[in-house]
Amino acid sequence: PLSLLKDPSLLKTDALINGQWVTGASRFAVTDPSNGQHLADVANLGAADAEAAIAAANAAWPAWKAKTAKERSIILRKWFDLLMANQEDLARIMTAEQGKPFAEAKGEIAYGASFVEWFAEEAKRVNGETLPQFDNNRRLVVIKQPIGVCAAITPWNFPLAMITRKVAPALAAGCPVIIKPAELTPLTALAAAELAIRAGIPAGVLNMITADSDQSIAVGKVICASDVVRHLSFTGSTEVGRILMAQSAPTVKKLSLELGGNAPFIVFDDADVDSAVEGALASKYRNAGQTCVCANRFYVQAGVYDQFVAKFSAKVKAMKVGNGFEDGVVQGPLIEDAAVEKVKRHVADAVAKGGKVETGGNALQGQFFEPTVVSGATADMLCAREETFGPFAPVFKFQSEQEAIDAANATEFGLASYFYSRDIGRIYRVGEALEYGMVGVNVGILATEHVPFGGVKQSGLGREGSHFGMDDYIEVKYLCLGDI
Ligand code: ADP
Numbered sequence: 161p162l163s164l165l166k167d168p169s170l171l172k173t174d175a176l177i178n179g180q181w182v183t184g185a186s187r188f189a190v191t192d193p194s195n196g197q198h199l200a201d202v203a204n205l206g207a208a209d210a211e212a213a214i215a216a217a218n219a220a221w222p223a224w225k226a227k228t229a230k231e232r233s234i235i236l237r238k239w240f241d242l243l244m245a246n247q248e249d250l251a252r253i254m255t256a257e258q259g260k261p262f263a264e265a266k267g268e269i270a271y272g273a274s275f276v277e278w279f280a281e282e283a284k285r286v287n288g289e290t291l292p293q294f295d296n297n298r299r300l301v302v303i304k305q306p307i308g309v310c311a312a313i314t315p316w317n318f319p320l321a322m323i324t325r326k327v328a329p330a331l332a333a334g335c336p337v338i339i340k341p342a343e344l345t346p347l348t349a350l351a352a353a354e355l356a357i358r359a360g361i362p363a364g365v366l367n368m369i370t371a372d373s374d375q376s377i378a379v380g381k382v383i384c385a386s387d388v389v390r391h392l393s394f395t396g397s398t399e400v401g402r403i404l405m406a407q408s409a410p411t412v413k414k415l416s417l418e419l420g421g422n423a424p425f426i427v428f429d430d431a432d433v434d435s436a437v438e439g440a441l442a443s444k445y446r447n448a449g450q451t452c453v454c455a456n457r458f459y460v461q462a463g464v465y466d467q468f469v470a471k472f473s474a475k476v477k478a479m480k481v482g483n484g485f486e487d488g489v490v491q492g493p494l495i496e497d498a499a500v501e502k503v504k505r506h507v508a509d510a511v512a513k514g515g516k517v518e519t520g521g522n523a524l525q526g527q528f529f530e531p532t533v534v535s536g537a538t539a540d541m542l543c544a545r546e547e548t549f550g551p552f553a554p555v556f557k558f559q560s561e562q563e564a565i566d567a568a569n570a571t572e573f574g575l576a577s578y579f580y581s582r583d584i585g586r587i588y589r590v591g592e593a594l595e596y597g598m599v600g601v602n603v604g605i606l607a608t609e610h611v612p613f614g615g616v617k618q619s620g621l622g623r624e625g626s627h628f629g630m631d632d633y634i635e636v637k638y639l640c641l642g643d644i
Contacts, residue, residue, distance in 0.1 A: 161256045172350035175203040175370045178216035179363025188372035193259040193493040194483040210382040213367040217309045217336035220364030225334035229283045236280035239359035243273035255484040259492035272320030274609040276328045283332035301639040306334035308390035311383045315396045319348035325624045326393040333633035336365045346370045384408045416622035421575030424568035425455035429463035431580035439604030449551040453576035458555040473518035473533045493527040503550035509542045575615035
């Protein structure tokens with residue numbers, strides 16, 4: 161698939177430090193999850209390279225923060241334009257290394273690029289404040305300044321968007337960045353870095369350290385231990401988030417963490433069931449169930465339970481699974497064997513505990529798994545507690561509103577949640593009672609660039625996107641002026 165690129169020079173396999181492409185002492189392989197085909201060998205950098213990138217970013221910081229907001233905005237806008245002008249090629253690279261259907265990959269390029277557009281605009285709106293004085297000889301002023309060198313460690317499920325929603329606000333605020341993209345999907349990230357250079361982002365302001373899983377750990381340690389790196393943004397598992405948080409304690413680093421979820425999707429008796437089925441499909445099976453906001457547990461009230469299960473299962477049964485480049489495919493492969501094993505384990509556990517397979521249930525060849533619905537799910541099942549991160553929908557039956565709220569909140573996670581109801585009183589009650597950072601009401605998809613994305617409880621810290629997404633990259637400074 162990569163031979164079809166309109167601009168083959170977007171296929172970069174070296175890392176980027178201080179504006180130079182770096183080959184690294186060794187390489188690691190990137191493969192296509194749909195067929196195991198070898199795609200490229202990418203630079204495998206380590207601790208010393210991370211130190212070099214941090215030094216380069218620190219050296220580039222004064223000139224970058226000295227630019228006016230408008231100058232930075234113009235460069236970011238150019239990067240946005242280039243990402244969109246190369247949408248097809250970037251999507252092709254993404255589908256090849258990540259597996260999501262080509263149409264979905266094109267959607268992610270637009271979504272990922274939208275953060276660059278948004279923060280190009282927000283760069284010009286980092287406004288300070290003046291406060292009323294407590295004594296007439298003084299004036300009280302609040303200014304906002306870039307936090308300093310920032311690092312971003314990102315996952316494979318959104319190879320572009322998880323980078324841009326961290327990097328764009330950092331750059332907009334006047335901070336240089338070091339990015340450590342996921343080892344499974346570095347090619348999309350490197351192509352985006354190449355476009356950043358073409359857009360005029362100066363050497364050292366955007367650095368990208370590619371590394372395999374072992375070296376990623378070493379690079380992570382250097383980033384966390386560095387006094388120069390003032391902020392770390394991470395999206396990935398809660399387990400790794402905890403490690404990075406602990407490693408960042410000695411330097412009291414500011415952290416933005418977007419970690420695991422365990423999203424409930426509740427359908428009340430008064431819901432529009434057809435709309436709920438459409439929302440459920442979109443929320444569950446997008447990216448083969450591999451997003452942190454994918455519905456993980458479906459709670460359906462007794463009055464519409466059978467109807468929902470029947471309609472939902474019929475739609476799921478009709479989904480076409482296959483290579484993301486094939487026409488009509490709506491679900492690609494899972495990212496790796498371990499992901500397939502986890503879905504198998506969750507489905508087998510649900511069946512062993514009395515669940516009924518309504519459709520799917522089986523692993524297919526390679527890394528593909530049938531889109532699956534299991535009814536009769538119960539709270540003792542693994543899928544009630546753990547995020548499956550795959551195309552498996554367990555459906556639980558409930559009787560009362562309070563029972564649904566309690567079940568939905570019975571998790572240490574709190575990222576996205578969804579519910580369907582036409583009753584305005586219930587919409588407010590349940591919307592307020594759900595312990596989640598995001599609540600979708602009568603929708604299955606809720607993310608976009610100008611809303612605050614993030615979680616509560618062990619789903620993380622901070623918000624990405626929207627004007628709130630700028631806050632973590634800015635320090636507030638209070639100036640108290642006397643002798644006026
Ligand atoms: P996922 O479950 O989405 O694969 P992970 O949390 O394992 O997420 O990985 C997300 C990102 O974190 C990847 O870029 C990976 O290389 C990186 N990573 C994993 N473990 C560590 C670590 N100990 N230190 C630094 N980065 C890590």
